[in-house]
Amino acid sequence: MSNISELLSQSSFSHSDLEQLLQCEGEEKKLLFDTGGAVKEIHVGKKVYFRGLIEFSNICEKDCFYCGIRRSNQTVRRYNLTDNEILEAAKFADENKYGSVVLQSGENSSPAFAERISNLIIQIKKNSNGRLGITLSVGEQSDRVYRRWFEAGAHRYLLRIETTNQSLYRKIHPQNKAHDFNHRLNCLHSLQNIGYQTGTGVMIGLPFQTTGDLANDLLFFQQFGIDMVGMGPYIEHFQTPLYEFHKDLLTIKQRFELSLKMIALLRILMKDINIAAATALQAIDPFGREKGIKVGANIIMPNITPGLYRNDYTLYDNKPCIDEEPAQCKGCLDARIALADGEIGYGEWGDSIHFRRRTDKQSI
Numbered sequence: 246m247s248n249i250s251e252l253l254s255q256s257s258f259s260h261s262d263l264e265q266l267l268q269c270e271g272e273e274k275k276l277l278f279d280t281g282g283a284v285k286e287i288h289v290g291k292k293v294y295f296r297g298l299i300e301f302s303n304i305c306e307k308d309c310f311y312c313g314i315r316r317s318n319q320t321v322r323r324y325n326l327t328d329n330e331i332l333e334a335a336k337f338a339d340e341n342k343y344g345s346v347v348l349q350s351g352e353n354s355s356p357a358f359a360e361r362i363s364n365l366i367i368q369i370k371k372n373s374n375g376r377l378g379i380t381l382s383v384g385e386q387s388d389r390v391y392r393r394w395f396e397a398g399a400h401r402y403l404l405r406i407e408t409t410n411q412s413l414y415r416k417i418h419p420q421n422k423a424h425d426f427n428h429r430l431n432c433l434h435s436l437q438n439i440g441y442q443t444g445t446g447v448m449i450g451l452p453f454q455t456t457g458d459l460a461n462d463l464l465f466f467q468q469f470g471i472d473m474v475g476m477g478p479y480i481e482h483f484q485t486p487l488y489e490f491h492k493d494l495l496t497i498k499q500r501f502e503l504s505l506k507m508i509a510l511l512r513i514l515m516k517d518i519n520i521a522a523a524t525a526l527q528a529i530d531p532f533g534r535e536k537g538i539k540v541g542a543n544i545i546m547p548n549i550t551p552g553l554y555r556n557d558y559t560l561y562d563n564k565p566c567i568d569e570e571p572a573q574c575k576g577c578l579d580a581r582i583a584l585a586d587g588e589i590g591y592g593e594w595g596d597s598i599h600f601r602r603r604t605d606k607q608s609i
């Protein structure tokens with residue numbers, strides 16, 4: 246067994262190297278975290294870019310076993326922001342120099358939804374004079390719809406693969422065509438082919454998940470040539486089927502630490518991608534996102550959903566900041582990023598350098 250500092254000086258990593266690194270503790274873990282932070286500074290700099298997150302609807306056609314807003318959870322108060330509310334939130338992002346917004350919601354495959362999103366993209370671009378970058382995170386859609394939204398002006402898309410272990414994927418989803426691993430993977434290929442900056446991610450600390458699975462997830466990101474990753478701890482929600490296994494989970498602290506190790510390792514593995522410090526990190530530790538930034542993340546997604554609705558976008562228990570209005574979050578974030586020794590890229594898109602390199606290569 247090699248020691249961690251030897252492992253960290255390698256330029257490529259095998260599955261067993263990654264597994265060993267994911268299991269390190271104490272001084273070795275500190276070395277891993279420091280290396281993640283140092284690699285980030287060298288390759289993407291100190292800047293942290295904002296993506297104002299608008300969780301515009303919690304209505305969802307799907308029934309993922311882990312998610313609090315799954316279709317079968319009848320206790321959820323469903324909401325759908327009006328176009329005006331979404332445009333107002335985007336205006337807030339623009340005025341506060343967030344640079345970009347993310348439109349996220351439950352999944353909806355209707356033509357009316359596709360049409361609505363197209364119009365919103367066009368409006369946001371128009372109202373901000375093209376200043377705001379737009380990331381979408383609205384699940385699995387047809388190639389045609391993805392193309393339409395790209396042409397309307399969206400240029401990044403986040404679709405987490407959730408886990409690359411197909412048998413685990415089947416355990417955490419209903420067995421039907423709407424929850425098919427290969428379909429989700431094909432969607433990621435579609436997005437990449439269309440020309441989106443393509444983002445994915447996994448949940449960390451799922452029931453039945455092993456460090457071997459997580460090592461495979463990291464290798465998958467690398468082999469796929471992903472441009473952006475948003476990954477974070479799985480946090481159980483008491484009104485979901487997966488809650489049944491909550492007693493078998495790693496402790497919440499262990500899931501948090503494992504998530505930081507995944508971020509640090511991914512930064513070492515894929516030096517020039519964008520990595521988001523997921524909100525779920527902050528649900529566990531009040532400085533969770535800042536810790537994510539310290540070990541290698543460079544993107545933060547402040548929630549700018551109007552406060553009124555935030556309580557109802559409960560993917561998991563104890564979601565942070567649900568009582569605050571966006572303006573309150575802002576002052577708080579400035580101070581937090583400074584604490585993590587970062588600078589905020591105000592008014593900048595902060596596109597993935599990896600994407601630029603990948604697409605430049607293709608056009609030669």
Ligand code: SAH
Nearest residue numbers: 311312350351352384405478479480560561
């Ligand atoms: N409906 C879209 C986008 C909204 S859900 C989609 O599924 O792609 C966004 C992400 O929330 C999911 O990809 C999932 O990884 C995460 N999520 C859902 N339930 C969660 C939980 N209990 N703990 C942590 N993350 C969760």
Ligand code: SF4
Nearest residue numbers: 305307309312315351
């Ligand atoms: Fe719907 Fe996304 Fe939740 Fe699955 S994870 S139930 S698709 S909102």
